[in-house]
Amino acid sequence: MLTENSTASAKSNNGNYNGSPAPLPRADYYMSLHKELDHLEEMVLESGPRVMGHTVIDEEKLCQQIDRVRLSVPESIAKAEEILHYKQDLVAEAQQYAEDLIKSAELRASQLLEESLIIRQAEQEANQIRRELQEECEQVRAQTLNEVNQMRRQAQKDLDMLHQRVTGEVQDMQRGADEYSDRVLGNLESQLIDMIKIVQNGRKELRL
Numbered sequence: 001m002l003t004e005n006s007t008a009s010a011k012s013n014n015g016n017y018n019g020s021p022a023p024l025p026r027a028d029y030y031m032s033l034h035k036e037l038d039h040l041e042e043m044v045l046e047s048g049p050r051v052m053g054h055t056v057i058d059e060e061k062l063c064q065q066i067d068r069v070r071l072s073v074p075e076s077i078a079k080a081e082e083i084l085h086y087k088q089d090l091v092a093e094a095q096q097y098a099e100d101l102i103k104s105a106e107l108r109a110s111q112l113l114e115e116s117l118i119i120r121q122a123e124q125e126a127n128q129i130r131r132e133l134q135e136e137c138e139q140v141r142a143q144t145l146n147e148v149n150q151m152r153r154q155a156q157k158d159l160d161m162l163h164q165r166v167t168g169e170v171q172d173m174q175r176g177a178d179e180y181s182d183r184v185l186g187n188l189e190s191q192l193i194d195m196i197k198i199v200q201n202g203r204k205e206l207r208l
Helices: 002-015 026-045 057-208
Strands: none
Touching: none
């Protein structure tokens, strides 16, 4: 009977744990048992006269009182087991809550660590890209300066060659112009000499 009552009480407690209020203090559950034991003690102390050093007790009343105590014991034990199950459930719930908190904290820590690793990797990649771009810019700048210097040297060389060619052509043109002028002046001089001779001959004829 004790096992059946205890099992039924435990099932009832587990079924109503989440929505039921906390059980009453243990002293309330043991009140009936203590009351019956106190009554039994009173029967012994207030029993009949002593005979040859022994107390005379009403056997029928004693048996009845023992039966009442016996009936109170299973209920008290069941209540105690109910309290025990309740405390065990509280402990289990607290442990589960603590485990959930730990798992949640570990998950969040893992997420933060993963995010930190992603951010660190992104920063490293960004720094690498920045360094590569800077190196490429330096290479392009150096190449551009080299090409500009080459173009400047080539332009200066072409300019010098053009100056020499123009100077030569100008000199050639000057020599040609001088020669042409000399020929023209020579022809003009010859014509003038001929005209002077004609004038002189004309004057001579006028004097005759």
